[in-house]
Amino acid sequence: MALTDDAIAKIRSMIQSGELPPGTRLPPEPVLAAQMGLSRSGVREAVKVLESARVLDVRRGDGTYVTSLAPRLLLQGLGVAVELLRDDTLLEVMEVRRMLEPMATGLAALRMTDADLDELGQILADMRAAADDAEQLIRYDTAFHHTVVATTGNETLTSLLDGLSGRTLRARVWRGLIEGNAAHQTIEEHHTIYLALRARDQLLAQASALLHVNTSEAWLRTVLAAGSADE
Amino acid sequence: MALTDDAIAKIRSMIQSGELPPGTRLPPEPVLAAQMGLSRSGVREAVKVLESARVLDVRRGDGTYVTSLAPRLLLQGLGVAVELLRDDTLLEVMEVRRMLEPMATGLAALRMTDADLDELGQILADMRAAADDAEQLIRYDTAFHHTVVATTGNETLTSLLDGLSGRTLRARVWRGLIEGNAAHQTIEEHHTIYLALRARDQLLAQASALLHVNTSEAWLRTVLAAGSADE
DNA sequence: TCGACCATATTCGTCAGATGTATCCCGGCG
DNA sequence: CGCCGGGATACATCTGACGAATATGGTCGA
Numbered sequence: 001m002a003l004t005d006d007a008i009a010k011i012r013s014m015i016q017s018g019e020l021p022p023g024t025r026l027p028p029e030p031v032l033a034a035q036m037g038l039s040r041s042g043v044r045e046a047v048k049v050l051e052s053a054r055v056l057d058v059r060r061g062d063g064t065y066v067t068s069l070a071p072r073l074l075l076q077g078l079g080v081a082v083e084l085l086r087d088d089t090l091l092e093v094m095e096v097r098r099m100l101e102p103m104a105t106g107l108a109a110l111r112m113t114d115a116d117l118d119e120l121g122q123i124l125a126d127m128r129a130a131a132d133d134a135e136q137l138i139r140y141d142t143a144f145h146h147t148v149v150a151t152t153g154n155e156t157l158t159s160l161l162d163g164l165s166g167r168t169l170r171a172r173v174w175r176g177l178i179e180g181n182a183a184h185q186t187i188e189e190h191h192t193i194y195l196a197l198r199a200r201d202q203l204l205a206q207a208s209a210l211l212h213v214n215t216s217e218a219w220l221r222t223v224l225a226a227g228s229a230d231e
Numbered sequence: 232m233a234l235t236d237d238a239i240a241k242i243r244s245m246i247q248s249g250e251l252p253p254g255t256r257l258p259p260e261p262v263l264a265a266q267m268g269l270s271r272s273g274v275r276e277a278v279k280v281l282e283s284a285r286v287l288d289v290r291r292g293d294g295t296y297v298t299s300l301a302p303r304l305l306l307q308g309l310g311v312a313v314e315l316l317r318d319d320t321l322l323e324v325m326e327v328r329r330m331l332e333p334m335a336t337g338l339a340a341l342r343m344t345d346a347d348l349d350e351l352g353q354i355l356a357d358m359r360a361a362a363d364d365a366e367q368l369i370r371y372d373t374a375f376h377h378t379v380v381a382t383t384g385n386e387t388l389t390s391l392l393d394g395l396s397g398r399t400l401r402a403r404v405w406r407g408l409i410e411g412n413a414a415h416q417t418i419e420e421h422h423t424i425y426l427a428l429r430a431r432d433q434l435l436a437q438a439s440a441l442l443h444v445n446t447s448e449a450w451l452r453t454v455l456a457a458g459s460a461d462e
Numbered sequence: 463t464c465g466a467c468c469a470t471a472t473t474c475g476t477c478a479g480a481t482g483t484a485t486c487c488c489g490g491c492g
Numbered sequence: 493c494g495c496c497g498g499g500a501t502a503c504a505t506c507t508g509a510c511g512a513a514t515a516t517g518g519t520c521g522a
Contacts, residue, residue: 002504004504015315042506044276045276048235049280058474062515270477272477273475275504291485294503470517484501488497489496489498
């Protein structure tokens with residue numbers, strides 16, 4: 001295969017070189033096909049790939065545009081990739097989170113505003129109120145960590161961590177937590193992190209986040225062990 | 232759009248659920264099209280997307296197979312995503328590397344074998360010998376850090392860091408380094424990391440890696456500043 | 463003048479069918 | 493037993509067509 005992949009590479013390099021800045025509208029598919037020397041089918045495959053990578057935005061009846069190329073978009077693919085990883089590599093993902101999340105949380109302690117803290121306190125309260133609903137817990141857990149990391153102001157970091165803790169992964173951890181009657185303790189870990197953040201204590205925030213990720217990893221281990229034992 | 236994206240989601244969920252384990256061969260495109268209720272064109276677009284994500288491996292004349300789903304494959308897309316990030320977000324990437332790379336290097340200090348160290352020493356020697364050739368320097372720089380991180384045994388971590396320090400990013404840093412007559416000093420930073428690793432000193436390895444990433448970030452800043460001044 | 467409405471052009475979404483070409487597999491031959 | 497064709501299989505690409513969603517520009521009425 002060459003034609004379609006060439007087209008992908010060509011479009012990508014035109015974007016990378018700045019020839020097609022964010023927001024640019026591409027020529028209609030038939031024109032693009034003629035320009036790149038292949039049929040419309042080939043162009044469509046190429047465009048579809050770049051659309052799935054959030055590089056292009058295809059609007060039916062309108063045209064195809066270059067996206068903003070924001071990290072939040074381009075790094076979105078990480079999430080779906082992580083979702084497809086095999087079970088035995090999820091622990092590797094956890095090890096990465098173990099490195100990244102404490103650092104990010106520590107950084108957040110320095111940069112967090114009072115408004116951020118209030119928002120976080122609200123999420124924490126919601127989490128406590130939903131202590132019985134796994135679905136809600138996962139949602140608030142996600143919101144909590146996302147909010148913390150987002151206050152670092154680093155969108156790339158936020159997107160990476162969001163991707164690394166995908167929905168499936170979180171769901172498994174919480175399944176273990178709930179079945180192991182450790183949900184309450186874990187909610188308290190969030191409280192500990194919250195207190196450290198409110199105190200603007202970087203080291204304490206870092207340490208409490210590490211402990212928290214460690215708890216998640218431990219419960220993931222039990223879930224994975226139970227899962228492999230079933231087979 | 233629904234049909235093609237549905238097909239993508241359908242295939243992906245079949246893989247995620249274990250219905251299509253790694254190595255499985257998919258039905259021929261016409262059959263797949265019939266099964267999923269759309270034309271062959273649509274199936275081809277779906278397959279192409281999953282192929283570009285390294286989820287499927289299409290072999291002409293043979294068939295379409297599910298890949299190993301190894302992190303090294305699935306996280307490969309991160310690299311191309313980073314390549315497309317706009318200049319002003321590259322500093323965010325550097326900030327992430329600044330968190331991750333020292334941690335990884337510190338971990339490597341604990342896990343590195345003598346053979347790994349010898350290989351690293353060789354790369355270092357090569358780097359010194361190529362002090363004038365930017366192209367070679369970039370190659371050896373890449374190899375050096377990849378080798379270090381790879382010894383952590385965490386393929387996910389390795390793939391992430393590989394992706395975060397893409398070719399273009401490295402090339403820019405080295406351009407700055409060379410033009411700023413700082414290449415020699417940077418090579419010595421590698422030597423410092425090497426010594427820490429050989430001493431199996433985790434903290435020292437961590438610290439020297441942080442200094443090194445910091446140097447890279449500083450030179451990236453100058454390159455970016457010079458670039459934006461040109462316009 | 464301004465806003466709502468409508469017809470039309472544009473553009474992507476999807477399909478059907480056909481041909482080219484790489485690869486695999488198996489049977490025949492030395 | 494190993495090498496080598498030739499048919500079968502499967503992807504690669506093209507062509508042409510129709511459907512559906514959207515944008516656009518003009519018209520009409522308040």
